[in-house]
Amino acid sequence: MLEFPEFLQVPLAGWVDAGMSWILTNWGAGFDAVGNAILLVLLSIERFLLWLPWTAVVVLVGIAAWRVMRLWWAGLLMAGLMVLIGTFGYWDLAMMTLAIIVASVIISLALGIPTGIIMARSNSVESGLRPLLDGMQTMPSFVYLIPALMLFGLGKVPAVFATIIYAVPPVIRLTNVGIRQVPHSVVEAAQAFGSSSRQILFEVQLPLAIPSIMVGINQTTMMALAMVVIASMIGAKGLGMEVLLAINRIQVGRGFEAGLCIVLLAIIIDRITHALAARQEYAVTT
Amino acid sequence: MESESISPNGEVCVEVSDLWKIFGHDAEQLLHSEKRFASKEAILEETACVVALRNVSFQVNRGEFFVLMGLSGSGKSTLIRCILRLIDPTAGRILINGEDIRGYDDRQLTNLRRYTTSMVFQHFGLFPHRSVIDNVAYGLKVRGVAKEERYAKAREAIAKVGLKGWESYPPGALSGGMQQRAGLARALATEPEILLMDEPFSGLDPLIRRQMQDELLDIQAELQKTTLFVTHDLHEALKLGNRIAIMRDGEIIQIGSPEDVITTPSDAYVREFVQDATPARVLTASAIMEQPNVLLYSWQGPKAAMHILKTSNLDNAFVVTRAARLSGLVTVERLVELIKRNGNSLKEAFEPDLLTATTDTLVEDLFPLAASTRYPIAVVDDKGKFVGEIYISTILSCMIQTQVEDTGTKEDMKPNA
Numbered sequence: 001m002l003e004f005p006e007f008l009q010v011p012l013a014g015w016v017d018a019g020m021s022w023i024l025t026n027w028g029a030g031f032d033a034v035g036n037a038i039l040l041v042l043l044s045i046e047r048f049l050l051w052l053p054w055t056a057v058v059v060l061v062g063i064a065a066w067r068v069m070r071l072w073w074a075g076l077l078m079a080g081l082m083v084l085i086g087t088f089g090y091w092d093l094a095m096m097t098l099a100i101i102v103a104s105v106i107i108s109l110a111l112g113i114p115t116g117i118i119m120a121r122s123n124s125v126e127s128g129l130r131p132l133l134d135g136m137q138t139m140p141s142f143v144y145l146i147p148a149l150m151l152f153g154l155g156k157v158p159a160v161f162a163t164i165i166y167a168v169p170p171v172i173r174l175t176n177v178g179i180r181q182v183p184h185s186v187v188e189a190a191q192a193f194g195s196s197s198r199q200i201l202f203e204v205q206l207p208l209a210i211p212s213i214m215v216g217i218n219q220t221t222m223m224a225l226a227m228v229v230i231a232s233m234i235g236a237k238g239l240g241m242e243v244l245l246a247i248n249r250i251q252v253g254r255g256f257e258a259g260l261c262i263v264l265l266a267i268i269i270d271r272i273t274h275a276l277a278a279r280q281e282y283a284v285t286t
Numbered sequence: 287m288e289s290e291s292i293s294p295n296g297e298v299c300v301e302v303s304d305l306w307k308i309f310g311h312d313a314e315q316l317l318h319s320e321k322r323f324a325s326k327e328a329i330l331e332e333t334a335c336v337v338a339l340r341n342v343s344f345q346v347n348r349g350e351f352f353v354l355m356g357l358s359g360s361g362k363s364t365l366i367r368c369i370l371r372l373i374d375p376t377a378g379r380i381l382i383n384g385e386d387i388r389g390y391d392d393r394q395l396t397n398l399r400r401y402t403t404s405m406v407f408q409h410f411g412l413f414p415h416r417s418v419i420d421n422v423a424y425g426l427k428v429r430g431v432a433k434e435e436r437y438a439k440a441r442e443a444i445a446k447v448g449l450k451g452w453e454s455y456p457p458g459a460l461s462g463g464m465q466q467r468a469g470l471a472r473a474l475a476t477e478p479e480i481l482l483m484d485e486p487f488s489g490l491d492p493l494i495r496r497q498m499q500d501e502l503l504d505i506q507a508e509l510q511k512t513t514l515f516v517t518h519d520l521h522e523a524l525k526l527g528n529r530i531a532i533m534r535d536g537e538i539i540q541i542g543s544p545e546d547v548i549t550t551p552s553d554a555y556v557r558e559f560v561q562d563a564t565p566a567r568v569l570t571a572s573a574i575m576e577q578p579n580v581l582l583y584s585w586q587g588p589k590a591a592m593h594i595l596k597t598s599n600l601d602n603a604f605v606v607t608r609a610a611r612l613s614g615l616v617t618v619e620r621l622v623e624l625i626k627r628n629g630n631s632l633k634e635a636f637e638p639d640l641l642t643a644t645t646d647t648l649v650e651d652l653f654p655l656a657a658s659t660r661y662p663i664a665v666v667d668d669k670g671k672f673v674g675e676i677y678i679s680t681i682l683s684c685m686i687q688t689q690v691e692d693t694g695t696k697e698d699m700k701p702n703a
Contacts, residue, residue, distance in 0.1 A: 185407060185409045185410070185411045186411055186412070186413060186414070188372060188407070188411060189405070189407055189411030189412070189413075190413075190424075191372060191399070192370055192372060192399060192403075192404075192405040192407075192411075192482075193399060193400065193404070193405075193424055193425040193428055193472075193476070194396045194397070194398070194399030194400030194401075194425070194428055194429070195396075195428045196396060196428075199428050203413075203424075203427075203428075204413060207415045208413075208414070208415055
């Protein structure tokens with residue numbers, strides 16, 4: 001009675017393994033296609049970012065921060081932080097990391113916003129997806145590396161894939177919440193004037209959900225940034241890999257520099273997307 | 287269509303017959319059982335269903351202003367939503383221009399809402415992310431009308447409700463009364479055949495409410511829209527309605543002209559309602575007096591006074607002194623005489639038999655006065671300051687209501703002097 005009885009043990013791990021190998025043998029071609037698509041998006045972004053002269057990137061970041069936050073000194077500060085990344089000698093690696101983040105976020109939004117819309121329009125979809133989303137966010141992020149690795153091998157594609165899985169829940173959730181929070185009286189008025197459900201969505205629900213969706217985009221971006229570091233463990237080149245190498249070789253200084261660059265990147269991305277979200281608030285009174 | 291759908295006093299525009307709306311899982315089952323006529327509470331207890339509408343039938347003629355009145359929970363808002371199928375009824379027929387809209391598919395329903403009807407909501411239902419003009423033009427936008435044309439029509443509607451100059455503001459920048467003007471403009475901009483209004487003025491403060499009612503009457507006089515108007519306010523119903531349907535617990539218990547409803551209440555419930563409107567015995571002059579549109583001052587000359595009366599379309603007005611004390615009442619006829627004989631003091635044109643009341647005079651005590659004059663009665667406070675005027679018509683309507691309260695019939699009753 002002291003040990004847990006053996007006959008009650010469920011071989012879940014075995015089933016998952018069997019499932020994975022079944023998927024690999026039967027749907028392998030499909031995953032190759034998905035992998036190639038991800039790679040195409042990622043490489044175009046990475047090439048573009050590395051092609052841009054660093055001065056252009058710094059100036060663009062500065063202008064974006066200034067326009068979005070409406071503070072001239074915020075623009076200067078953000079541009080300065082970008083320069084700081086370069087001074088540590090991590091410019092190219094930072095651009096590679098940024099490319100993975102941007103690719104993951106773009107794909108996350110392309111999947112997440114439509115999913116959020118569907119979720120908002122059907123209660124049964126919502127009650128089905130909710131536990132799945134909870135699970136996706138609570139599961140330790142390392143766990144996603146294994147299926148990503150098995151499906152796509154080593155490299156950047158599984159990194160983007162794992163990042164998407166980890167980062168997509170907030171934008172789904174907040175799109176859903178944003179649409180559901182639109183006052184019933186407003187939707188009813190749109191119905192009463194003969195709007196089609198398409199018109200209700202695009203003329204009323206989505207515009208009013210934008211502040212919430214923007215918060216979702218900010219959160220998704222930040223989660224993508226966090227995951228990118230972890231994804232370096234399966235071979236995604238970038239700042240995360242520098243940190244990983246520094247850990248393995250116990251090079252404190254190198255790890256600190258690379259870690260600091262990730263923090264700077266996080267601050268820049270967070271401030272800009274956060275300000276973008278805050279700007280969307282309408283004066284919704286009555 | 288059936289011959290009965292054409293009533294003698296005009297063409298029927300909206301006809302509702304045997305309409306039921308039951309909320310709950312066993313709605314269908316309940317509908318086909320005898321239990322459906324049990325009391326609302328008993329049904330709720332036994333079947334967990336809520337009967338919102340029970341066997342409702344009525345007709346609205348083209349151009350008629352039809353008021354649905356009842357307390358909250360009487361089903362009036364559900365009923366008006368059923369007419370657009372914003373809520374789907376459980377059973378019954380709704381004919382609009384002779385077509386049963388319960389049989390409509392999505393496309394037909396959308397077309398009905400786009401081209402035939404418009405609705406004004408209690409909580410305005412304005413789109414907070416659009417400017418006033420885009421709100422007003424919304425009904426035309428969903429129809430696919432080009433921007434220039436829909437803006438032109440929206441501007442017309444905005445002017446009609448007196449919101450000119452506010453086109454580019456967001457609704458959040460407007461006061462409640464102005465927001466509802468925008469709501470009304472949005473409904474009028476599509477030039478609908480039928481206007482549905484769900485307690486449009488009940489969220490507004492009394493002064494604004496009265497003003498909006500007056501303006502709605504003006505608009506209605508001009509446009510003659512078939513209107514279904516929901517309210518819980520008897521005064522509003524009596525003021526606006528050509529006919530009034532009184533609802534209780536999901537049923538219509540009386541339909542009639544305002545006259546009928548006041549004089550022959552169909553049962554205790556309606557009588558109670560009507561009684562609420564007749565507190566003449568306890569009402570004081572200050573409660574029914576109104577602020578005069580125009581006041582004249584004793585130092586003004588007769589020609590100036592004449593000009594003021596003419597431009598404001600009045601044939602009499604009170605005159606007050608510098609200290610706002612009441613000094614008299616002048617009429618157009620007397621002013622004309624005065625000007626003819628070149629007099630220069632308004633005093634010479636005062637109406638001799640000026641009637642005054644104090645703020646705490648009971649309305650009942652004003653009844654005998656009403657018969658003896660055709661000018662408004664002045665109301666002064668205890669220091670002799672002029673504070674308002676009471677129109678004879680207001681007193682007369684209080685008299686009629688008092689008679690109803692006392693006798694419940696049209697029996698003639700002399701006010702006791």
